[in-house]
Amino acid sequence: xxxxxxxxxxxxxxxxxxxxxxxxxxxxxxxxxxxxxxxxxxxxxxxxxxxxxxxxxxxxxxxxxxxxxxxxxxxxxxxxxxxxxxxxxxxxxxxxxxxxxxxxxxxxxxxxxxxxxxxxxxxxxxxxxxxxxxxxxxxxxxxxxxxxxxxxxxxxxxxxxxxxxxxxxxxxxxxxxxxxxxxxxxxxxxxxxxxxxxxxxxxxxxxxxxxxxxxxxxxxxxxxxxxxxxxxxxxxxxxxxxxxxxxxxxxxxxxxxxxxxxxxxxxxxxxxxxxxxxxxxxxxxxxxxxxxxxxxxxxxxxxxxxxxxxxxxxxxxxxxxxxxxxxxxxxxxxxxxxxxxxxxxxxxxxxxxxxxxxxxxxxxxxxxxxxxxxxxxxxxxxxxxxxxxxxxxxxxxxxxxxxxxxxxxxxxxxxxxxxxx
Numbered sequence: 001x002x003x004x005x006x007x008x009x010x011x012x013x014x015x016x017x018x019x020x021x022x023x024x025x026x027x028x029x030x031x032x033x034x035x036x037x038x039x040x041x042x043x044x045x046x047x048x049x050x051x052x053x054x055x056x057x058x059x060x061x062x063x064x065x066x067x068x069x070x071x072x073x074x075x076x077x078x079x080x081x082x083x084x085x086x087x088x089x090x091x092x093x094x095x096x097x098x099x100x101x102x103x104x105x106x107x108x109x110x111x112x113x114x115x116x117x118x119x120x121x122x123x124x125x126x127x128x129x130x131x132x133x134x135x136x137x138x139x140x141x142x143x144x145x146x147x148x149x150x151x152x153x154x155x156x157x158x159x160x161x162x163x164x165x166x167x168x169x170x171x172x173x174x175x176x177x178x179x180x181x182x183x184x185x186x187x188x189x190x191x192x193x194x195x196x197x198x199x200x201x202x203x204x205x206x207x208x209x210x211x212x213x214x215x216x217x218x219x220x221x222x223x224x225x226x227x228x229x230x231x232x233x234x235x236x237x238x239x240x241x242x243x244x245x246x247x248x249x250x251x252x253x254x255x256x257x258x259x260x261x262x263x264x265x266x267x268x269x270x271x272x273x274x275x276x277x278x279x280x281x282x283x284x285x286x287x288x289x290x291x292x293x294x295x296x297x298x299x300x301x302x303x304x305x306x307x308x309x310x311x312x313x314x315x316x317x318x319x320x321x322x323x324x325x326x327x328x329x330x331x332x333x334x335x336x337x338x339x340x341x342x343x344x345x346x347x348x349x350x351x352x353x354x355x356x357x358x359x360x361x362x363x364x365x366x367x368x369x370x371x372x373x374x375x376x377x378x379x380x381x382x383x384x385x386x387x388x389x390x391x392x393x394x395x396x397x398x399x400x401x402x403x404x405x406x407x408x409x410x411x412x413x414x415x416x417x418x419x420x421x
Contacts, residue, residue, distance in 0.1 A: 029057035038405050041309065041412075042350065045338035054322035059093055061331045062324075065338035067345040067362070069321055073334055075367030079313035089314040089331045125246055126254060126372055128239045130232065135375045138178060142383045145173045150391055154421070159398050162417040166388070167270040170380055171263045178376075179259055180231030181220070189216075196260055217255050221248075232258065262373035265307045268413045269363075269381045273301030274388060275417055278397050280352045287354055287389055294386040297354040298378050301385070303361035304352050309337035310410045311365065336362045337412065392421040 028048045031037055037044045048055055048065045055063040064070050073079055080086075146166070153165040172193050176186050195209040220233055228234040233255060240246045277284040287293050313332045318325060326332060340361045341349040364374035371377070388395060401418035 027058045028052055028055055029061070029063050032409050038407065038409070039403075041337060041409070042341050045335060045341060049338055049342060054324045056324070061093070061333060062326055063333050063335065064321065065335045065342075066322070067339040067342040070334045070336065070339045070362060071366055073313070073321065073332070074362070074365055074369070076319065077368075078315065078317040078319045079332060080316040081313060081369060082316075085314045085316060085329075086312070086331075089329055092329060093331070121246075122250060122254060123368070123372070125236065125239050125243070125250075126258060128235070130258065130372055132375060134178075134232070134235070135379060138174065138376070139379060139383065141177050142170075142174055142380055143387070145170060145177075146384050146387045147391075150387065154392075159418060159420045162274060162388075162419050163267065163271050163414055164416065166384060167267045167274075167417070170270065170384055171266040171377075174376070174380060175259050175263065178232050179220075179255070180224075180229055180233060185216070189213075193260065193263055196263075214252060214256060217259075218252055221251065221255065258373070262371075262377050264411060264413065265371075265373070266377040266380050268307035268411060269298075269302055269377055270384045271414050271417050272305040272307060272412060273298070273381060273385055274419075275397075275403070275414065276301055276304050276352055277385070277389070278395070278419070283352050283354050284389065288393065291386060291390060293354050294382050295378075296356070296359070298381050298385065299359045299361065300352065300354050300356050301381070302363040302378075303340045303346070303356075303359055305412060306337040306340050306361075306363045307412055308363070308410070309412050310335045312410075333410075336365070395419055395421045 028044070028051065031044050031047075032041060045065055048063065053064070053066045054069065055065070057063060064073060149166045149169060153160045153162075156165075169190075172190055173186075175181075176183075176189060181189055192209050192213045195206060217233075221237060224231070224234045224237050228237065236251060236255060240248075240251050277287065283297075287297055310333045313334060315326045315328050315330045315332060318327055320326070339345070340363060343349050345360070346356075364371035364377070396419065398418035398420045401416075403417070404415040406413045406415055
């Protein structure tokens, strides 16, 4: 969280020169912060991939855009995800991260901010509880939620914001079902989720919201210990009882991360995917004619307009990538969005093809930090997009409504998706 709000090259302060570093022909990283890149970053990625695929920005942050480089980097333990290393790297760039560090301290050490061996131990906990069987068992419940959301949107009028109506509320509703959060508590949980999406805007309010949410989750954990149910918190509590290496603090932090982590990614995937279909009526008609394509369609939608455009690592040990030497302590941005349009990996990568074969995209990462919630995000998108296509045959973009993207260049999310049906 300490390094995902802005791109390292945005600050414009040059990092110290290191022996052997090569001067870049220009700082292509700065282009990613322009309004043009916000609307469509993929031409900018293409220029970086062809001109400087292992690019060092003005302040010493590395940008990787080739599929082969990023795929290997995701599994390379010399690139760390440890929160303390990450904080030190950001401070070295001149960032004032005291307030954000308070938030990461509150969240504790979890899968997403640790390296092996702690990461393997914490991931094993979640793997035991977050099984494929448990995810697939949610299908009927997800279908019910999607139908309810679409019913409300249709009743409200002929035009709606699909992000607000379906894409954003669905993952929160599913998380509440999965973790057994009582219906009467869900409005409050929704307000906390809303705050978590704007953590860096007001640190004090965010810290207060995290504290309140953690206290609420701690209460749920105590209740499940006394009266377990068929929900994920109960499964995690049972796993802790079998493995005393897992502390109460780690259990609480794991619950926090599992409930909240997939919220934005899933919403982005549904929103971006629906927009891609509406902009490619031939592919939309293809899916409408053959609903059985939905699973391969979701994979292609995830590749075509990647929800998480980039993830961040810090160099724990000097290594060489693409003939460049990355030094210990430097930040590295792995651009998943760029890798998914790499012509060395994908034929005609800028074309949307719902039947694309061999679609080994990196939208959910790779290696030890491969997204645990990927199957659930895929299932929700499969149900949501499939139902929209089936139930709303006249679905189209609202006339004259401009599309705006949120400013964070590491997350690809529409501010709104106005549609009519």
